[in-house]
Amino acid sequence: MMVDEDRRLGGAEPTPKQIKRWRQYLANERAEAAVYRELARHREGEEREILMAIADAESRHEDHWRNLLGEHVGFPQKPDLHTRWLGFMAKNFGTVFALAMMQTAETRSPYRDDEDATGQMKADEAIHAEIVRGLASRGREQMSGGFRAAVFGANDGLVSNLALVLGVMASGVEPHIVLITGISGLLAGALSMGAGEYISVKSQSELLDASTPHPRAGKAVPLLDVDANELALVYRARGMSEIEAEVQAAKVFEQLESTHHVNGEILNAGAVSVPDTQGAAWTAAISSFLCFGTGAFIPIIPFIFGLPTLVSGVVALVLVGLSLMVTGSITGVLSGKPPLMRAIRQLCVGLGAAGVTYALGTLFGVAAS
Template sequence: MIAPMEPSGPDWDALAPHWRPGHRSAEDDAAAERELAAMRATAERVAGGGIRAAVLGVNDGLVTNLCLILGVAGAAAEPGTVRLSGLASLVAGALSMAAGEWVSVRGQAEVARGMEQSLHEAWRLSPPVVLGHLTASLRERGLDRETAVRASRGVMTGRAASRAGTRILAGVSAEDAGSPVVAAVSSLLLFAVGALLPLLPWFFAAGDGAVLASVVITALASLVVGGALGRSAGRGAVRTAGRQLLIVALASLVTYGLGRLAGTSVM
């Protein structure tokens, strides 16, 4: 059921000139609720570090191992050498990505907690100074002075005052850093998956056939990753997929060319 419009409600002509109260419908309300729910779900995944780690992991796995495989294969190495090099790269890369993500996210959270502690100490020393900075920051975001003053006082009287205040003043909080475990596990697993794809043909073939199969599999996977990323970000899937494929192609050509020129295993 559509909630009735209050007589003293907002001035919609000024607030949302593209929308007319008389055109409000249950279908539009439901669609708006779905959009907000999808936004919150995406925000939770982003805050948890999963999306960033997943995209980085699978993309780095694809590019890193394809480049290594092409570099080694370009040096006319034996198929067994290519397989061993690819497996070593998969394991080392996955562990390295996981460790890097864990350290990065954990460090970001610790830095944010330090800022929250600084805000808490500043509030203990001089509440008016803190309120002044909060008010100024909120006014920079478009609030009028009276609203910004009331909002600043409300922020600092809440249970999570330091967290909310730090988010307003610095744009971050410890919660925004996400989970280091989620980031590490996502990165490890998806790097391994990405690195395995270009390596698979070398367990069943060798030579130019295996090289071609690695390139085709990686190209298709890159298109899928780029397209999915583009759709989730609200951009054109085709454009993002094409950009992803171009990056992989350039990196692969450079590495394969270096391997051919060197004539030896270069990774």
Template sequence: MTTSNPSVDDVRRWRRHLADERANSRVFHDLAARRHGEERDILNALAEAEERHAQHWVTLLGDHAEPAPRVTLGHRVHAWLARRFGLLFVLSLLQRSKAGNPYARDADASSSMVADEAVHEEVLRALAARGRLHLSGNFRAAVFGANDGLVSNLALVMGMAAAVDSSSIVLTAGMAGLLAGALSMAAGEYISVRSARELLAASQPSHGTKDALGGLDLNTNELELVYRARGMDPDHARTRAADVLGQIHLRGLTPDDAVPAVMTDADEQDAVLNPWGAAMASFGFFAGGAVIPVLPYLAGLTGYAALLTALVLVGVALLLTGAVVGVLSGASPLARGLRQLLIGYGAAAATYLLGLAFGASGLG
């Protein structure tokens, strides 16, 4: 570890680490102030760890620690988001920032700091996972709806523009695609969520089962079969059933969990959605995405000018939606954005070529 006569590069690097640690500590404190219970305690503990790391760099820097180093633009963005947006968004950004663990290659960082940074990434991943579980259902409907609207209607507009020479026909086709697609998405999402809720309801114990437990024979104990059918091993099922029937026969009490329900993680996620809410969200997000390719035609543009404008607008929208998915999933926003862009443009190019192949006169 360098402790005396540090070079200019050493001082610059240490000051950058100091700025990062202080900025992270402020972000964690800002997030903790908006939470409660266990999450608040965890976030405050992370902030305290960052302060310990900051003190390490202050000690190394000595007089070079002043004036306080300026916070980077990235940390300013994190702090701003922490005060204005949801916990998941900020945690996902912080999780990604910890993934590189810059201390792993820095001889001036202590071994405990290297370990801390690696563990902090996992703590952030675990905290973000809670939010992702609650977000997944509605977020899925929103992202799928918006991206389907963008890609399908851009492809439709491209194909029609290549096949006919009338901008009014392209606009009509685009609006028809918007309405038909939005209604189809809404209907599909409603049926999907409603079916999931009905399947979940079919797995719940009947009302009469709990009342019938008092009449079971202690020597045969049919309740054991229920537990085994629900996934318990035979020994555990036998012990649990005997305990439940013992409470019923000896004390006249029926535990609330005497007859367990069947519910998987997927069921829990789908069950929290309201079918009508999911349908309206899908309709709105699909329509919002599908209207973008037809905006140039609504504005009066025609021919290649309208088509190129639609491509640019949809490209920007695909990059943004892909980047948001990347941030929330802890992946690279740029990589996810480019993936969305390539898929969307690939579909549009395919339909454009088909339009040229089967159209009568091409662009007008």
């Protein structure tokens, strides 16, 4: 703190521009410390300790700007809009979204080119970005796969059915034909997605189950020739090295000698673990069906209300465009990337696909006439 005081008092009085910038830094640091403490309040154990440690570091940065300002500190100032948004996310949407946004914020530290920030502060911000990246990665791994599937499933429904509806509309058919086509596309796509997810999850479960030891294998172990040690070959076939396999087999035979009973966990050493998938296939199937169906329903909404064909097409484009930007923003936030850029990318890809099918529909319509 003495260094900060000497720096402020040893030179000229700070300019109004510096005072304004320092006050904003002070407000942002205070708010960011509060965000980390709010996130810590919802966590336990190691993650809570890490978040509290970052909050303490932000408080040290806050002291730096307060000391530089001195008598110019003034009344407490509001943090910038982005920092306030982070606080709102931390209070209302949990740690995964907030940490993903904090990762982006820490990566874009304003201190990098600011000579009034100390080298230690700049280093702190760089390290904070990596800490938050690690915490956010934990959250992404723990996040339900069903949530990710919901976002991507809805996005698939939006794009595919919009493209289908616009392509058919461009061919010049009657509005009710477009509506029937859209409903058919919704049902066909949703059923296909649901069936695909069901088969995928069941197949994965069956493949893993085929890799687990057969129940009858344990009964044969006591009859094995200890000297031949064929049990070691089982472990080697599962990926253990020769030495590891022999050590594991020796453990099993020692247990047999002492208890005349083989522990199932020892027999399963090196085997592929099979997760509990009871009901998972149906859950994945129903989730995919509903999510795709929800997305695919949006492009046909204006046709349900009987609007003129051209008006319905424009309204469908607007509704789907807004929805694509929402799903793009969500994926951007979860990946720690700027949500606006991801939203625009999602919009361009979706509308691009719709544009291609509209052009093809127009060509087929002209050819048919």
